[in-house]
Amino acid sequence: MSNNQNGDNRVRVKINGPIKALQGIVAVFAFFAILLGIVVAGGFLSRVINGSTEEMELSITKPTIFTTVFEPTPTPSPTPTPFEIKENIQWTSEKKEQLDAYFGPLPEVDKVVPVKHKEVKGLYTNAAMNIDNNIELAKNSEINTFVIDLKESYGVLFDSKNELANEIGYVYPQYDLKEVIEKCHENDIYVIGRIVCFKDVALANKFPDRAICDSAGNPLAFWNEGSEIFANPYDTRNWDYLIDLALEAIDMGVDEIQFDYIRFPTGSSVSGAEPYFGVEGEVPTKADAINRFLITARRKIQDPTGVPVSADIFGIAVSSSLDGEILGQDWANLGFTGVDSLCPMIYPSHYALGTMMNGHIHDYPDKDPYQVMFDALTIGGKYHNAEGYSTVRPYCQAFTAAYLGGDNYMNYDYTAINDQIRALQDAGLDEFVLWNVEGIYPSGNYGGNDG
Secondary structure (H helix, E strand, O other), X not given: OOOOOOOOOOOOOOOOOHHHHHHHHHHHHHHHHHHHHHHHXXXXXXXXXXXXOHHXXXXXXXXXXXXHHHOOXXXXXXXXXXXXXXXXXXXXXXXXXXXXXXXXXXXXXXXXXXXXXXXXXXXXXXXXXXXXXXXXXXXXXXXXXXXXXXXXXXXXXXXXXXXXXXXXXXXXXXOOHHHHXXXXXXXXXXXXXXXXXXXXXXXXXXXXXXXXXXXXXXXXXXXXXXXXXXXXXXXXXXXXXXXHHHHHHHHOOOOEEEEXXXXXXXXXXXXXXXXXXXXXXXXOOHHHHHHHHHHHHHHHHHHHHOOOEEEEEEHHHHHOHXXXXXXXXXXXXXXXXXXXXEEEEOOHHHOOOOEEEOOEEXXXXXXXXXXXXXXXXXXXXXXXXXXXOOEEOOEEEOOOOHHHOOOOOOOOOXXXXXXXXXXXXXXXXXXXXXXXXXXXXXXXXXXXXXX
């Protein structure tokens, strides 16, 4: 009413008679009614604009209104193929383009044969050494698997017909592969064929362009690798050769393929020159190269045949990502390449005096087999316990490291070996392989916490 408190010149009522007086009264009442309606309506509008009515708030926050109207019913995703389930490395599109440009496209897989995973409790037997005694050991223990060398760093140890291996001239048959496999299978023993990969001096000497070279193309020898040259893990010709050997052994009856030395050399070169792998910015990382090799091998071996592929990993890569980068063994992602198993070589003798792991200082690692194994696997577990990661099957030390000298080592008898098995069990794992280069092992159950 403030418009009329000072006398609004737009409304002038002059009462000269009863009719006009009545008209004036009606007009006044009408004016008041209109003004009251404006006030009421304005109050409601103000509440609506300010969102203060409970009904308005509820209508906005109730999700069922909008999900029903605006979101279509989701359609179930197609069941992922085994390949999609297993190959889970999260490479960006730019990274995939870089890898394809450098290595070429990955092989296509028309049909994936499911792998029947074997829970391995195994022995390394070198070139099928001490085979009869080890069969007797297996009959009286938890042991159910033998690892047999198909190829070492110095040559191929079975009667291979591989054209390149014979061209190099280093096929040295040490045993009859088919006969050994038959004997093992007769005794319910699973056979894993081990292939040493990039530590291959003979191949690198025969084909120097397939070795790790400097920028001038000169092969490099490395101090920490016995001052020897190394086959180039970036070279896909080397990949194809190793895969062909594996497929040949599978045709002869091997139950699983295990790749060893899938890594780059450690330490500096003898000449002091740096390895050259290509133009800076265009070269994938070392870990990319190793992961790509394993994916390629899996697609060419495991997927079409159903024969598992496993890989041996430096023990230090499990607990130290920095060392893993140098080696090209990225523990966080290796298990997402789709290979069936990873075998970290967690030998207490290989750790430096005073190593700190998992909050423990290991003054003499070789003398503490349980704790070293447990601590390394506990650290690595933050990665390998992830869903979809490959089975982890550690190698256990089954040799006495007298070369450490003094009071730095202990005798690795059955108890010391079994302590490592107990440790991996306490870390949540079940599988293992024992390593002794002579293939000789003390008698015992090898059951870990079960004896």
